[in-house]
Amino acid sequence: MRSSRAVRTAELPGSGVTDATTRDAATNDTTTRARESAIISYHGTEPENALIPGHTTESGGVKVIAALFRGLVSYDPVDAHPRNAVAESIETADSRIFTIRLKRGWTFHDGTPVTASSFVNAWNYTAHGPNMMQAASFLSHIEGFDEVNSPGSTVRELSGLKIIDDRTFAVTLSAPFSEFPVTLGCSAFFPLPDAFFEDREAFEAHPIGNGAFSFVSREREKNILLKRYDEYAGDDMPSIGGVDFRIYADLADAYHDVVADELDYLDVTPFWALEGDRYLKDLPNRTHDRTYLGIQTISFPLYDPRYADPRLRQAISMAIDRVKLIDKIFQGHQVPADGLVPPAISGRAENQGGELCAYSPGRARELFEACGFAGHIELTSNIDSPNRPWMEEICASVTETLGVPCRFVAIPTLGEFRRRLNAREMTAVFRSGWVADYPSIENFLSSIYRTGAADNVGGYSNPAVDALLSAAESAPTRERGWDLYQQAERAILRDMPTIPIWFQSTLSAWSTRLRDVQPNPFRELDLYSVTVAESGGDPG
Structure with a gap:
């Protein structure tokens, strides 16, 4: 607990502690406790699934999961560099076999200890194919994954995981992967308590994590309420009492409320x-504009044969005037994307898309006419976030350039949008994008474009790209790996399963009572540093 106890003592001879001093101390203590018990309200969207780390890959659920759980590593809220959290040490001599030692004192919200088996059991469950966990592919580097992850597999344990003692386990990868320690702050690698395996249905109704906030309640399409967990073992105990994630169907309503x-x-x-x-x-003195580790894109449902010709996909990309769109819709607050990997990611190369990511109306028309596409073009997105205006602007640019009708089809909520994607019911070009799970070039490529990857919802597959990604992951040095990742990126852009639109920046906003506001590189509020002011304070 951070709050101090009120001073209740009589004046001692020569102490200088008067009744007034005591009253002031008590008043200050009451104020401190009020600030530290404050529940802050945070804009949210309805999570697609139950709040299980290995089954949560969309932004509405991930930011709740990030508050409920803590992984082996966490990421700095300013520059995203990884640092140990639950892990005391992560050691390797060859980037293939890792020994992970846990810190003492970590517990789940039900009071049970976080042990090596908490991680190993969670990873095995997430990887097991019949469990159909959406984040399973994040574990694909671990030895034995293919056997465990097959749809009808009866093998439930990854051969690459071995518990050494309560605080130590070993991880053997199928091949060297120098980026592996960086990935371990991703929610797919979070631990799970025994209670999950004893009764998953009960866990889904009342999730139990090991993070700085514990679950209180959830009312679908309304809110998710968390409170601070005062037995949290991290060195970054929050100064707020809890978080109320409020679900909004319309971003305008959220803006007016803030x-x-x-x-x-x-x-x-x-x-x-x-x-x-x-x-x-x-919102004077109540906003912050920053770039973050994200990209906005649109993607094709490649299981629909209408989109099979890459010339069609390239034509649509070159028909989009990104600069005009950004100036018109965002007043210049975004950066046109020249590839698939945003700035500030190690290993990124500039202008990977070249002409394919530039507005080239003549070349776009030439490719479009050559591909023989018939009919109109549809774009779609959820509209509980501010997607309609820029999607409609893309349609206008496509129609103007290619001379073909393009219309926007709205889907009410992110949950319904994701459901249709995962069920492969999408027939229109759909809004896509990526915010880093961890700060690595690998995360912007392998997680989305490898055949069968968890977030490869458009069904893209290219064996040559898969081979380049595999070679990059097992490269002897990070620098050699970056070169191979860049080759894979150029190959993906030639196929154009996804059209880069802009690299993400965000303008966040807050109420007059918040202080020490730090948006992190993943477009989330840093809940560990934010504070609440005394009533009537200056928001500046």
Whole structure:
């Protein structure tokens, strides 16, 4: 507990402690306790699935999971560099066999200890194919994954995991992978308590993590309430009492609520708040504009034969005037994407897409006419985030350039949007994008474009790309691996299963009572440093 106890003592001779001093101390203590018990409200979208780390890959669920759980490593809220969290040490001599030692004192919210088996059992469950965990492919580097992950597998344990003692386990990969320690802050690698395996249904109703916040309640399409876990063993205990993730169907409602001090934090403001710098008038000293580790894209459902010709996909990419779109919709607050990997990621190369990511109307029309596409083009997205305006602007650019009708089809919620994607029911070009799970070039390529990857929802597959990604992952040095990843990126862009639109920046906003606001590189509020001011404080 951070709060101190009120001073209740009579004056001692020569101590200088008067009744007034005692009253002031008690008042200050009451104020401190009030601040540290404060629940802040945080804009959210309805998670697609139950709050299970290995089954959560979309932003609405991931930021809740990140509050409920802590992994072996965490990422710095300013520059995303990895640092040990639950792990005391992660050691390897060859980037293939890793020995992981846990710190003492970590517990789950039900009071049970976090042990080596908490990680090993969770990873085995996530990897097991019949469990159909969406984040399973993040574990694909571990020896034995292919056998365990097959749909009808009766093998439930990864051969590459071995428990040494309560605080130590060994991980053997199928091949060297120098980026492996960086990945371990991803939610797919979080631990699970015994309670999950004893009764998954009960766990889904009341998730139990090991993070700084514990679960209180959830009302679907309304909110998810968490409170601070005072037995949290991390060295970054939050200064707030809890978080109320409020589910909004319309971002405009969230914006108006944060302006009116009815919502404490909003990850991203609507595009129209940028027009004429409206946000500066609405939210003086209450916004922050920063780039983060993300990219906005649109993707093709390649299981639909209408999109089989890469010339069609290239034509649509070159028909999009990215600069005009960003200036019109975002007042210049985004950066046109020249590839698939955003700035600030180690190993990134500039201008990987070349002409394919540039507005080239003549070449776009030439490719479009050559591919023989018939009919109109549809784009689709969920609209509980501010996607309609820029998607409609893409449609306008495509229609103007290619002379073919293009229309936007709205899907009400992110949950329904993701359900259709995962069920392969999508027939339109769909909004896509990526915010890093961990700060590595590998995460922007292997996780999305490898055949069968968890987030390869469009069904892209190219054996040559798979081979390059595998070679990059097993390269003897990170630098050699980066070169191979860059080759894979260029090959993917030639196939154009996904069209890069812009590299992400976000304008976040908050209420007058928040202080020490730090948006992290993953577009989330750093819940470990934010504080709540005394009533009536200056928001500046």
